[in-house]
Amino acid sequence: MITYIYEHKDWPHFHWEQEVLAVKLGAVRHRQGRIMGHMEALGFPLQEEAMLAILTLDIVKTNEIEGELLNPEQVRSSVARKLGMDIPGLIPSDRHIEGVVEMMLDATLRYDLPLTEERLFDWHAAMFPTGRSGMYKITVAGWRDDSKGPMQVVSGAAGKEQIHFQAPHADTIAKEIQTFLDWFNENINIDPVLKAAVAHLWFLTIHPFADGNGRIARAVADMQLARADQTSLRFYSMSAQIKRERNAYYKIVERTQKGSLDITRWLEWFIDCLERTLIATEEILSAVLKKGRYWDKHIAVALNERQRLMINKLFDGFEGNLTSSKWAKITKCSQDTALRDIQDLVDKGMLEKTSSGGRNTSYVLKTD
Numbered sequence: 001m002i003t004y005i006y007e008h009k010d011w012p013h014f015h016w017e018q019e020v021l022a023v024k025l026g027a028v029r030h031r032q033g034r035i036m037g038h039m040e041a042l043g044f045p046l047q048e049e050a051m052l053a054i055l056t057l058d059i060v061k062t063n064e065i066e067g068e069l070l071n072p073e074q075v076r077s078s079v080a081r082k083l084g085m086d087i088p089g090l091i092p093s094d095r096h097i098e099g100v101v102e103m104m105l106d107a108t109l110r111y112d113l114p115l116t117e118e119r120l121f122d123w124h125a126a127m128f129p130t131g132r133s134g135m136y137k138i139t140v141a142g143w144r145d146d147s148k149g150p151m152q153v154v155s156g157a158a159g160k161e162q163i164h165f166q167a168p169h170a171d172t173i174a175k176e177i178q179t180f181l182d183w184f185n186e187n188i189n190i191d192p193v194l195k196a197a198v199a200h201l202w203f204l205t206i207h208p209f210a211d212g213n214g215r216i217a218r219a220v221a222d223m224q225l226a227r228a229d230q231t232s233l234r235f236y237s238m239s240a241q242i243k244r245e246r247n248a249y250y251k252i253v254e255r256t257q258k259g260s261l262d263i264t265r266w267l268e269w270f271i272d273c274l275e276r277t278l279i280a281t282e283e284i285l286s287a288v289l290k291k292g293r294y295w296d297k298h299i300a301v302a303l304n305e306r307q308r309l310m311i312n313k314l315f316d317g318f319e320g321n322l323t324s325s326k327w328a329k330i331t332k333c334s335q336d337t338a339l340r341d342i343q344d345l346v347d348k349g350m351l352e353k354t355s356s357g358g359r360n361t362s363y364v365l366k367t368d
Contacts, residue, residue, distance in 0.1 A: 005260070006168050006206075012180075015261060015262055021194070021268065024268065024275070028278065029191075029193065036233075036235065038282075045292070053288060054236060054237050055237075056072060056076040057239075058104065060072050062104075065214060065246055070100070071097070074093040077090040078098055088305050089313070096129060096130075100126070100127055103216075104219060108219075114181075115223065121142065123216055125141040143173040145170045165254060168205075168206060176206045180199075184199055184220070196221045196222075196225045197221070198267075199221055200217050201266055204253065218238070222234075222239075238274060241273055241277040242273060245273060252266055310331065310341075323361065327341065346363070
């Protein structure tokens with residue numbers, strides 16, 4: 001019979017081998033400091049660009065981990081509006097996306113405020129504005145109950161389900177969460193990165209809500225990582241890296257939840273994942289710098305709103321090749337206007353044609 005981690009008599013007194021983690025922890029803290037230095041050197045406009053890119057990525061990917069696909073453009077527009085950024089081409093966002101963005105920004109930008117039961121309920125309500133998860137009505141802004149049986153994490157087809165985890169009984173949630181919150185808000189003698197890892201696992205194990213536990217657990221970890229950095233500047237997305245390593249993530253969580261209170265292996269995985277996150281962040285900051293240099297170079301060039309919108313889209317991850325028909329569709333202008341806009345940018349040395357021609361003519365940024 002499986003014994004879950006919360007069933008051990010010393011729960012929730014986690015422990016780990018500090019000497020095993022020390023070198024990894026030192027390396028990741030050094031990399032955090034180095035990237036923070038790069039971020040501070042960007043200057044305010046580029047810091048905003050970097051934050052917009054990273055927060056958008058974080059929100060999209062934390063939902064993808066759970067199999068929910070959000071429209072990246074709507075997420076980006078929502079984040080930009082809530083950060084007060086003046087960016088052309090923002091589009092409306094549905095209320096579900098608005099709620100998810102509000103939750104993530106509250107966790108990371110207001111990291112210095114206490115985490116409370118009410119705040120967790122607010123996050124949950126923001127994530128499920130209709131009171132439903134897909135087709136199913138769920139308890140929102142309140143703890144789950146076990147009226148339909150124990151809360152289980154399962155996979156597989158009906159009749160062949162595999163149980164990966166069974167959460168603590170619903171009657172224990174209020175007490176378990178209060179213990180967790182007291183610990184989370186307390187200034188204890190533990191490295192703040194380790195505290196983020198412990199908080200992630202602990203909250204996920206309590207599994208207090210009917211749905212959304214994974215996303216809120218990652219938001220709690222992000223909140224603690226912001227406390228570790230002592231800044232609301234978000235310059236990396238751990239959720240994006242977890243999405244890349246989703247299978248490994250699920251395996252280490254399951255193994256830990258079915259193991260002892262020695263969570264050294266989980267902490268090792270979390271630190272290693274954070275380091276890979278920071279390495280990937282360097283690519284994002286490089287792209288932001290490249291965009292900044294491009295606009296600095298062409299600062300005196302007169303452009304219309306359509307041209308600025310499309311150039312920014314090319315920098316921010318344009319799908320496929322840029323053609324005049326795509327330009328016309330996105331900017332809602334005629335084909336002739338699109339061709340004039342594009343040719344003007346070619347003449348000004350900001351775009352160039354690719355080798356394909358005729359009806360397949362496409363264009364790319366000229367960044368040399």
